[in-house]
Amino acid sequence: MRVSTFASLAALLLSGATEGCAIAVSCRCMPGDSCWPTTNEWNTFNATVGGNLIATVPIGSPCHDPTYDEAACTALQNSWTSPMTHLYHPSSFMQNYFTNRSCDPFTDRATPCELGNYVSFAVAVQNKQHVVSTVKFAREHNIRLVVKHTGHDYFGRSTGAGGLSIFTQGLGGISFSTFKDKYYSGRSMTIGAGVIGYDILKAADENNAVVVTGESATVGLAGGYTQGGGHSALSTAFGLAADQTLSFEVVTAKGEIVTASRTKNEDLYWALSGGGGGNYGVVTSMTVRAHDNLKVGGASFILYPTLLPADQYKQAVETLFSYLPKFADQGVMIVFAIRSNYLAVRNFMIYNSTAERAEEILAPFVADLKTIGITLNPTYSTLSYYDHYATYMGPIPAGILPIGDTQVGGQLLPKTVLETNPKAYANTILEIVSAGGGVIFSVADYSPPDDKVSNSVLPQWRTAVSQVNVLATYDPKGTVEAMETALSTITNTYMPKLKAAVPDSYAYVNEADIQEANWQKTFYGSNYAKLQAIKLKYDCEGLFYTYKGVGSEKWATSTTGRLCATR
Ligand SMILES: Cc1cc2nc3c(=O)[nH]c(=O)nc-3n(C[C@H](O)[C@H](O)[C@H](O)COP(=O)(O)OP(=O)(O)OC[C@H]3O[C@@H](n4cnc5c(N)ncnc54)[C@H](O)[C@@H]3O)c2cc1C
DSSP states (O other), X not given: OHHHHHHHHHHHHHHHHTTTOOOOOSBOBOTTXXXXXXXXHHHHHHHHTTTOEEEOOOTTGGGSTTSOOHHHHHHHHHHTTSHHHXXXXXXOOSXXXXXXXXXXXXXXXXXXXXXXXXXXEEEEOOSHHHHHHHHHHHHHTTBOEEEESSOOOTTOTTOOTTOEEEEGGGOOOEEEEEEESSSOEEEEEEEETTOBHHHHHHHHHHTTEEOOOOXXXXXXXXXXXXXXXXXXXXXXXHOOGGGGEEEEEEEOTTSOEEEEESSSSHHHHHHHTTSOTTSSOEEEEEEEEOEEOOOEEEXXXXXXXXXXXXXXXXXXXXXXXXXXXXXXXXXXXXXXXXXXXXXXEEEEEEESOOHHHHHHHHHHHHHHHHHTTOOOOOEEEEEOHHHHHHHXXXXXXXXXXXXXXXXXXXXXXXHHHHHHOHHHHHHHHHHHHHTTOEEEEEEOOOOOSSTTOOXXXXXGGGGEEEEEEEEEEOOTTSOHHHHHHHHHHIIIIIHHHHHHHSSSOOOOTTSSOTTOTTHIIIIIGGGHHXXXXXXXXXXXXXXXXXXXXXXXXXXXXXXXXXXXXXX
């Protein structure tokens, strides 16, 4: 009932908004097509972007003839699963699966290095006029347009075969100020869209402020992270990243520079604040809330199942799950991971607090574990937010999470599920872990910071107590088939277990199963129809296609990666 109402509303809005707007092309042009720009046209375009056009040389090229370089190849192989390796490269990205191993550092050097799903060209834009020129060139020549900030996206949305990419890292600048409108009055930070999380952590600390950024310091702020919602170690204190937005500067599909805020182009502001990355325009700068740099109380601990009787460990996990809603209610944000050989609470954090308060909140849990025979000795600290981040989520910038060896699924876990039957959910997770999976929890109170916030964050965040990430790892040196097997495990084994535990299941658009069939409802929920109408208003021809982004059902990629309109 709920879904059919949603579908018919979407259809209604779509039919109204499409009037006078039809996708004029059948397919995007690819290299080798007669419609692909000539060398002269590329050269002329390059002059309009300050000579910053880069023809893609895939990152894996030193590992293949005729450009084989043994030392460079070995260095690349050794650092392949570090985010730092791909972060600064104009065309590389972190979700290995989407490379299709077309120029892989681990395949034989005689295997040709091909562009495959890498973009054909990137523009390392240095200012907003470069963005305008690139948007106009892509539109005029019917080329697939891509935006890359950090390349973190699990859905491969920062790449695309035959694409022209806007690589945003040259859009710098961080400043702190105050902002006032009728919805918010207080400290603010303005950044260029190319600024990355670790730079913001440092600049905020130097300006005696804190800002909501990801738990991984190499994630960006203005791109997919904030535009998709964005959870943070500061979420219990201040909400999601999308709740922090005050104003965006955006280049639209027409190549116009506009402001989107609560008072100008409000619909675009609403969509950019949670409605999915890269889908409505290119953000060139953004102003967000900044908060006082107060001390934080922290804790961490680890349980090793191999050192405990199975039943004791199971009870400990069930007990932890029963406490999660209470922790969030008391101002805590927690990141923890479960694998077959550990349960690690890496980050237990309370903003504007102390080690003593962290110990006080954990005390009943520690006492309960004692009654089942487990002595837990967490470490506690009182630190600045920056030092806490470096200690519990660092090292800054790289962090400890490898990339490019994992397929991911996800679910927003409703608080009521843990309040009513924490044991059942804990046992679902233990089943996934015993089947070889890993699970990461980002536990917080995800309610908005105040009742004036209005944005397109999936409403189910507000009643969730955790973002849950299930992981199926594969050998990054292995085959495409191994990646496919891991993906199948996510879709066909782990996700059905999670969905059975939470019948009406929703997911965070940035950390979800890429094969989710019912994605419009699962990622965007009741916001989908309104987002679709805004998409049509600002980008009716679908220049900003993103995989499983709003409106993307009108497009499909062929086996060669060519993007074609389907209707
Ligand atoms: C190791 C790791 C840790 C993570 N940790 C967290 C976390 O703590 N919290 C969390 O919420 N998420 C986290 N994520 C998920 C993260 O939010 C998404 O991967 C997100 O898409 C990253 O955004 P990005 O702009 O940095 O990445 P990119 O891959 O560069 O871009 C992602 C999307 O945003 C678009 N985009 C980028 N810049 C712009 C722009 N200026 N204008 C318009 N569109 C743009 C791109 O086109 C693409 O569609 C993590 C992911 C990984 C791999």
